[in-house]
Amino acid sequence: MIRIENLHMRYRSEAGEVHAVRGINLDVAKGQFYTLLGPSGCGKTTTLRCVAGLEQPDSGEIWIGDEMVYSSAQRLRVPSHRRDVGMVFQSYAIWPHLDVFENVALPLREGRKKYSADRIGERVRWALRLVKLEELQNRPAPFLSGGQQQRLALARALALEPAVLLLDEPLSNLDAKLREETRLEISDLVRQLGITTLYVTHDQTEALVMSDRVAVLSEGRVVQEGTPKEIYQSPRDRFVANFIGTANFLEGEVAAVAGQKSEFGQVKTETGIIYCQLPNGAAPGDAVIVLVRPEDVVLCAESVAPEENVLPGRVEIVAFVGDCLDCQVKVESHSIRLKLHPQAEIAKGQMVWIQLPPHRCQAIQG
């Protein structure tokens, strides 16, 4: 439904020329909720704005549905107002001189599709009902709360029945509690409507919770693309692993690949041999990083028989976070973070055995 091919975009800023987008390729299927995730300055918003036609790329191609809306080779650029998109901005961009009803009605009245007066009223009420604002139709826009403005912006975008919905960090101006509620509401709503959605965020939780597919961006490139689960469980590199959730990293080199003796490969690290899953095509001697998530690390009884990846260490930090204990255990020169059940018996300074379960240890190219 949205296809981006080899998109490049540079712009001038106070700090000189910025090469914001460096060859991005994306393919969003019809009805998919697709998220561009990355830190600020990674080019995610610029990419979204190129799709909306608000920025002029330097090269590449963009398709919305069956229509090519931008092509540098064909010197084609369909202006924003003729692209079949609805967009929600980070600032919401609610028109402050109009009331709630008029904010939704104006694009229907003067926009790209022509509607009859009856149809406009119908569409506006439908959209406002969808976001639970129908009671506030006549309220002047400046008297809405942040959450209401955000919903109004969504209603305005949906009322036009666009082929694709573009969302630019729509939750970043809400407080934590509201953000949590709203992200479920939005993903429910767009799934129910079956509308193709391109979503931009720097919040990994939003990306994981809401998306069908996620593209992680860094410095204007797609670093990894996949389902939220794939990206969380098998990050391609240290950047992705670090950006999505927290992770422990153990650097080392491949000592043995998986074979008849063991289903796991072996990596020699400072803390000894770690059994783990090696990347495809890894050979002995390759530099790799073993990655293990804090919630996968387990605490073992002291009497446990020597087993794979069981390491002794001293507890450095125990922080009670409410739904878990966030701990740090020093194993030789490494500090390993682990997440434990809040009832776990553990105290600072205690000597413990921890296990990094081999099937949860993922080696990535170093």
Next chain:
Amino acid sequence: MSIVSVYLFLAVVVPFIVFLYVSFLPFLQIPSVSALSSLTLKNYRLLVTYSEVGSALKNTIIMVAVTATVTTFLSFFISMVVIRSRFRGRRLLDQLAFLPHAIPGIVTGLAFVWVFIKLDFVLPVYGTIWAMVIGFTTSFIAYGTRAMNAALLQIHKELEEAAHVSGLVAWRTTRRILFPLMLPTFAGVWIWVVLHAVRVAGMPLMLYEGSKNQVLAVLIWNMWDEGYIPAVAAIGTLLMISLLFLTLLIRATVFRSHRIEIGMR
């Protein structure tokens, strides 16, 4: 609060009362019983018969209205380029627009006199109210662009982008989004220019020639010079009252519902 009230009373109300008082006297005198008994409408009748008053009034209205309108629109377009475009010379344009602030009115006046005399064969404006329109517009743009710059910076760009993406073509976006949001600023600049153009006399003194082209400020100066002081008070009183009404009218209509937050914080 009370200090402010006392100051405003001394600075604004008292001079106005003095003006009002003098305008009803046959000649200038200190308040007394005999002065109060000699109150007369003579000065106001004089204004009706003094033929120059009518043409000065007409000239003033034309000059002020054209100046205010031209200043407002030019300031808007300059600020659009300065704030919204990526035009390379936008900083320089902003400096140029601001420059007249730094030059005393009499210098600007003289400079224009020379320019208009030299260019009389292509631009025969010297001695007409159009010379004043050009002179005033140039110096008021310095203020107008400050106000427009500030207002445009306040209007988040995403407000217009949202309209584009919603399918509104550029001129509809300008009409439906930008103009309504800029309206208080347009009105503010317009009224500011009107008030100042009526009041400021320095430049018109340099630029006018003959009674046909004089405006009220010049006429007041001439009448003062010729000793018609109560008549000057009469014109001044009428001028102040009409400007006060204009100000109140604009405040009441345009600034009514615009105490709002625009766009993002």
